[in-house]
Amino acid sequence: MDTGQLLDFYRQMYLIRRFEERAAEQYAYGKIGGFLHLYIGEEAVAVGAIAAMSEKDHLFTHYRDHGYALAIGADPNAAMAELFGKETGTTSGRGGSMHMIHPERNFWGGYAIVGGHIPLAVGAGLAIKHKKEDAVSVAIFGDGATNNGAFHEAANMASLWKLPVVFLCENNRYGMGTAVEYASAVPQMLTKAQGHGIEGEIVDGQDVLAMYAVMQRAVEHCKSGKGPYFIEAMTYRFRGHSMADPESYRDREEVERFRQNDPIPLFKQQLLDAEKASAEDFERIEAEVEEVVEEAVRFADESDFPPPSTIYDWVYFSDGEVGKEPERG
């Protein structure tokens, strides 16, 4: 892999991190309301995995979704404006934090009912097979979702019909505030996929290159007609479940220990040690990202709220605009 791509991985992870740190700050200022689920600590999963996806692939994710939107190419200005609930946001202030999209790359959204989007991703896999496209559909979900019936029904159908679906499970060790050992009868989520006849592997989700490599293997597996593939990425959420989380279910020592395994400084050190990049390279990238994020906050703040006159728009897709083409990539 060339240095440019390695540095781009770093840039993307750093962008997600700074974007969310600024979002948390804007939340404290009251500029962002409702839920704000931060992805901080898990950035390597999104960046590595999505880098291995191609233009025709489909993506459905859970609601901790800012990282996926940015990694797949959504405009940071539009993403921040969406958090502010502005007209210029990714969904014009209709979806908010949990419903980011990037239709140009077939990113069909963050979904906010745990596990509910997994059948949707399998449906896209069915569409790919029907249209004989050279593509895969990717579902990203947490460890908690594998305790849900939606996961099992979808996994069974994907395996039964040999659909090109990558199940990417982010095992961050907690389903909201309940630790995996209190929610799952088996310690590794991969075991459940194997019960449905799905192959897969467990990988270090804090290692962006490992994520990239495993996703390449998964895509190849699916495209060769072998059916779905399951990746269990071991990761950790450094911040609370949402901004309202008192974090009573885990102690500071545990969080501090996992923070030593921060994917961003780890990758930076790795590149420095290998002399793939210099301190100046990182300074430049970080300064650029600061500007991007600063501009996103400014753009979001200065944008208008959606006009009240548009409140009924899109309840039905074709209202007043029959035959409108959806923005499928």
Add this chain to the structure above:
Amino acid sequence: MASTLADLKSLEEDMLAQIDENGIREITYRQALQEALTEEMTANENVILMGEDIGAYGGSYVVTRGFQEEWGRERVIDTPISELGMTGVATGAAIAGIRPVLEIMTINFSLLAMDQIVNHAAKISYMFGGHFNAPVVIRTAAGWGQLGATHSQTFEAWYAHVPGLRVVMPSTPLDAKGFLKSAIRGDDPVLFIEHSLIYRNRGPVPTEEYTLPLEGSEVRREGTDVTLISWSRGAILAQGAAEELQEEHGISCEVIDMRVLRPLDTDTVVESVKKTNRAVIVEESWRTLGLGAEIAARIQEDAFDYLDAPVGRVGSLEVPMPYARNLERLVIPGKDEVIQAVLQALA
């Protein structure tokens, strides 16, 4: 293959579609659905059928009999018994650009898929700012027939409560075919509710191709004394009651078939009530918080000064459905109950 006399009779009726001198055939409700599916599958290779036992078994209500032989397993897909999962799969496939028509065997089982229908399919267009859509069609059937408490319900009011869905409940072969074709071609998620007791009903259907917009109610019979309002099998019941009221009591009923329950258009109802000054709503489900309650509310909002009597409502008894034939008959409203309600409105 058909195994009972009733099945054989049904087969025979299905095959005896007759063409009258005007080119208008009489075909069954089931046949109308079959024609709609066949025509749309022929027109668009991205239309696929999915559902439990729709293939080798031919569909629980035999709507898709022969389809898998005709179109293959890739386009007529037998699903596992996974209502939640298969509804999500159909919705996701629609997002990704194909046109799945999902059969949920009965509306009772749709409760397992409620999250996918209400939290997912119904929200896609709006929640994502109109950037894309989920044009999935979900066919399902209401009805009863000594099937017990969990297989005899009709939940159209639950779904008609939800913005973003289109909910239709056709009562005639003409509407069934025209609506289903429009649903498959349309841009929105559609819940298409059939009724197990009207699949063998016959009605005129043109030989040439047509579609019907998924909107608006229909006056089935004109009258002057009272407006009878219903949908699906209830609309047929109301027409039967109207005939008897005319013959036996000299009462002239206007009968309105609501047909489309979301978006719910009550303009036709209101206009009719302004003329007749009386209204009786007939529904097969529980009255409490049902569609009849909403229609009655709209009548009093928009035609209060025209009403000469309280809006009457005929619904099922507020119990889970019992099995015993005599008890079931008590629960579901019949022609006599409708006639009594009309007489009361005119008393």
